[in-house]
Amino acid sequence: MTTTLAQWLAAQPVDQKLASVVATMADASAEIAAVLRLAPIAGQTGLAGATNVQGEAQKALDVISNDIVLNHIRQNPEISILVSEELDEAVHIENQGGFMVATDPLDGSSNLDVNVTVGTIFSVLDARKGLLQKGSAQLAAGYAAYGPATSLVLTFGASTAVFTLDGSGTFVLTVERVTVAPASGEYAINTARERFWDAATRGYVAENVAGETGPAGKRYNMRWVGSMVADIHRILMRGGIFMYPLDSETVSKGGRLRLLYEANPMALLVEAAGGKSTTGQEKILELMPTGIHQRVPVILGSAEEVERVEGWYARG
């Protein structure tokens, strides 16, 4: 007996107006999935300036994805604000309800041309409390992973559930309560950036590379897809740690990844699944944003691994 997303949402102990916001993002994700599946045939790619087989200029898929999200949001009277990585300013929709959505409509789009999993990440907040709220104030968070299957991963803060898009275009529940394994032998970091790393990152990674012969006392594997949704979905499903730490090159911008629509939703999803999240120095969910496109360091995943990284930062 399968449980559809609509049935699951109706059974959640949450305001059904909030549930309708999640349903709206699920509908947008299903539409984006359908576009991505056929994009190469239409000559659409992850990069601006693509042309189709007739040589006609094509909108980049992240712009198309943003248009899809905005179209769905305009049709839900409960949503009055959209913050998007694709839009410099927040969109305010007149005479609509009390929720705000912050989204990266197509994260990792540079991977599309090589058919690697990408995703839509979103965060839901109370629109009446302003654009800049701590991640701990999120009312819901989720992402769609457009991979071999299209997964939808959701939380209202207490637990994290996984849905899969079926052949009829309906999301069905496939994991009711996913938990991040507390320990893991897998870490995700772009090792080509080693020359920029701080001492804490260098120390933690060196322990992993030393494997069973070093202080970690076990063998590690390294996986880096270069698509946050792909890397974090793997960590949710089988454990591990994702690291985009502050380094000497990103420090001037505050980090690489965005707080409102990448770090915060992913941190809520991972923590609701029993994992941990940090900038290295602070809990991501306790950061007070200074801008809608603020960048931050992101370290999250299996609790024991995140705690080891925090230990390295505590050494100063």
Ligand code: P6P
């Ligand atoms: P790098 C994709 O561009 C992205 O924003 C995330 O999805 C991904 O984790 C990260 O950047 C990859 O960064 O420096 O390895 O290309």
